[in-house]
Each structure stands twice: as structure tokens, then as C-alpha cells.
Amino acid sequence: CQTGEVAADPQLYDQSYLSPVTIGNSELMLDFDTGSADLWCFSTESPAVQSAGHGLYNPSTGTELDGAFWDITYGDQSAASGNVFADKVVVGGVTATKQAIEAATSVSYEFTEDVASDGLLGLAFSSINTILPQPQTTFFDTVRNTLAKAVFTVDLKKGAAGSYTFGYIDSSKYSGAITYVPVNTANGFWQFTADGYSGGGNNASTGRGGVAIADTGTSLLYLPASVAKGYYSGVQGASFDFRQGGYTLPCSATPPDFNVAIGGKTFTVPGSYINYAPLRAGSSTCFGGIQADSGIGFSIFGDVFLKAVYAIFDDSGSSPKLGFAAQ
Numbered sequence: 001c002q003t004g005e006v007a008a009d010p011q012l013y014d015q016s017y018l019s020p021v022t023i024g025n026s027e028l029m030l031d032f033d034t035g036s037a038d039l040w041c042f043s044t045e046s047p048a049v050q051s052a053g054h055g056l057y058n059p060s061t062g063t064e065l066d067g068a069f070w071d072i073t074y075g076d077q078s079a080a081s082g083n084v085f086a087d088k089v090v091v092g093g094v095t096a097t098k099q100a101i102e103a104a105t106s107v108s109y110e111f112t113e114d115v116a117s118d119g120l121l122g123l124a125f126s127s128i129n130t131i132l133p134q135p136q137t138t139f140f141d142t143v144r145n146t147l148a149k150a151v152f153t154v155d156l157k158k159g160a161a162g163s164y165t166f167g168y169i170d171s172s173k174y175s176g177a178i179t180y181v182p183v184n185t186a187n188g189f190w191q192f193t194a195d196g197y198s199g200g201g202n203n204a205s206t207g208r209g210g211v212a213i214a215d216t217g218t219s220l221l222y223l224p225a226s227v228a229k230g231y232y233s234g235v236q237g238a239s240f241d242f243r244q245g246g247y248t249l250p251c252s253a254t255p256p257d258f259n260v261a262i263g264g265k266t267f268t269v270p271g272s273y274i275n276y277a278p279l280r281a282g283s284s285t286c287f288g289g290i291q292a293d294s295g296i297g298f299s300i301f302g303d304v305f306l307k308a309v310y311a312i313f314d315d316s317g318s319s320p321k322l323g324f325a326a327q
């Protein structure tokens, strides 16, 4: 029965968190992403102009999945594609002897430019894995039956290293009880329903909750437009900036805390998490950590929310569930 723990290292402004993963005989830094289901990385097959500065997977240690290819697009319209190998993957001591590794032969500029990240490790449901003609399993699904308990947990922190655990819940990482809610897997995400919101101006239109996904690969907290508007109506100097494509606020502001009711329990995002980052280095205007989820179809509980809680992604029972606890 395997269990393991791996660090989650924050990048600038907590824009993403990277974890060390051994693939074949390379150690790469991957972005663990509960909002997608592909494990892909830069490789010796990637064009040098796209992979400069990145750690590379060398497929010589793997076995090619003949005829298999993959092509993924993300919500921010970034994308990657390539071919597939089976190889050994080790995460925090947990070993998958034969995991589908998606070697990139093409990536969009967002990935080329983010030189700290060597790829993504998807932790959504394998139903949305993009490998054709036969989708393959995520790392979690590959090792699931070898784990002491079919769970993984997420403990992200603001401006500090957090961790992911596989196969166990770490009682030292949370206080109080864990609140569990059911997960709807129809879209392949860890999708749940939030009961309601409060905090900020006009108390962020409490009452109306909504459908949301828990997404470690998204930096911010995307909420219904009315909730985001209501929240910032109470923040001096905040406004929706069309050019920036979102709410901005003075970097000097300390916005109010924001509360989310889930499963009858209230979880608080400290206001300081919502003064997210300067628009550009030295700017006195900052981009808000809460933004509107317009056009997405559901809310996204990204890192701004997840770093305020201890999150349990539990697939050990008859149906998957999400647990949240105060840190």
C-alpha cells in the first residue's frame, strides 16, 4: 500500500505551484492540475525554439504507444500536443510502473515562456484525457488501487511551499472537521455546488450559490458576475478595467475577507489573498484575486481559494467526493 507526499512550490505571486516528478530517468517540475487529465511534458522531441530553458523528458527510457497522439486546449486558450510513451513515474515516493507520458512536439507560447514549468500532471477524471484513439489514465487513476486509500490531498499556501499527499489524509494539516460534498463527474472535473457567498460590498449577494470546480491549475477565484461585482462594490478604488479584462484595485488596499458556504460550513478567504498582484512590476494598481466567471459555464475555485483550506480529493467510496477543512 503506497502513500506519498510531494512539495508544491509557489511561483511568482502564486501564479502556479510546481512539484518535482521523476519520469523515466529525468526529474521534471510539473504543474499538478485538478482541472485537466493529461500528464504531458516538454521532451527531446519538442522543437528547441519552444523548449529552451525547460527540463526535457527523454522517451528513450519509455515504450512508445504506437499510433497514439494527444492535443489539449485550456480555458486560457493555451495548448499543447504530441505523442505518447509508457514509462515509470514517481511522485513523492508513489510509483506508477507504466504511466502514459504525453511528450510534447508542439506547445503554445504561454508554456514556452513559463520556463519554470516542464509540463502538467492532470488530476481531473480520466474521462477527459485527450489521448486518441484510446484515452489513458491519469497518474492518480493509474496508482489508485495501490494506494492505502484512494485519495489525494491539496495543501497550497500563500507565498510558501505547500504539499500534495497521495494515499492518505494528513491530520496535522487541518483543524476542525472535514466537510464533504458530492462530486458530479459528468464534465470530468471535481465539480461541486457552493451554497452561497458573503463578504465585501452588499455582502456579495449572499444566498445564491452555484456550480463550481476545484482547479489547482487556475490561479484565481472565478465567481458569478453578480458576486464579483457585489464584492468589489465595497472596495475603495476597485473597478472593472476592460483593458485588463477584469477587476483591479489599489495595491495599497486591504480588501475585506470573502466567505464561501460549502456543505453547510463557511470557509474564509483572507482579504489579502484578493489583492492578487501588481498589473506589472512596480505598478500601484493590482489585479483582483476574485474575477467574474462569465462565459465559462461554472465557477472556478482556483489557488486563491484552495490556499485558504485543506482540500481532500476522495475517490475511495462508491462515488467521488470533495472534502474541505480549515487550515
Ligand SMILES: CC[C@H](C)[C@H](NC(=O)[C@H](C)NC(=O)[C@@H](CCSC)NC[C@@H](N)Cc1ccccc1)C(=O)O
Pocket: 016, 031, 033, 035, 036, 037, 072, 073, 074, 075, 076, 078, 120, 128, 215, 217, 218, 296, 300
Ligand atoms: C473550456 C476550456 C477548454 C476549451 C476545455 N479544456 C479544459 O477544460 C481543460 C482540460 N481544463 C482547463 O482549461 C481548466 C479548467 C476548465 S476552465 C474553462 N483548468 C486547467 C487549466 N487551468 C490548466 C492550465 C494550467 C497552466 C496553464 C494553462 C492552463 C476543452 O478542452 O474543451
